[in-house]
Amino acid sequence: MIDFSKDTVFKLTPCKPKDIAPTVQPIIIPGEQIISSFKAVRDFVVFTNKRLIAVNVQGMTGRKKDFTSLPYNRIQAFSIETAGTFDLDAELDLWFSGLGNVRLEFRGSDIRAIGQLIATHTL
Structure with a gap:
């Protein structure tokens, strides 16, 4: 499992779902769709209509991957912080029942849309 106790787990930029779909498709359940x-650098995060999937690519070859599934129904609270003039990273904090806080940093992303996605599936 990814160590979410670090201050920041990932610094993320948008990518096309079709580029990462082959990697996560084997763990997608019927009726689940990749949203964004x-x-x-090597790791990635996928938001589906049911959960957040964090993929940690390991080893020198990158063949070994750790998939962490974080279901939206386990989110107790969340927070978004928009990017500023000097601090270009936007942040998403999620508090999961039984796991604690997960922080993701985004660069070049619409954090409000991500917050809307989380709200749609948790409220």
């Missing part, structure tokens, strides 16, 4: 995806 974001990529760091």
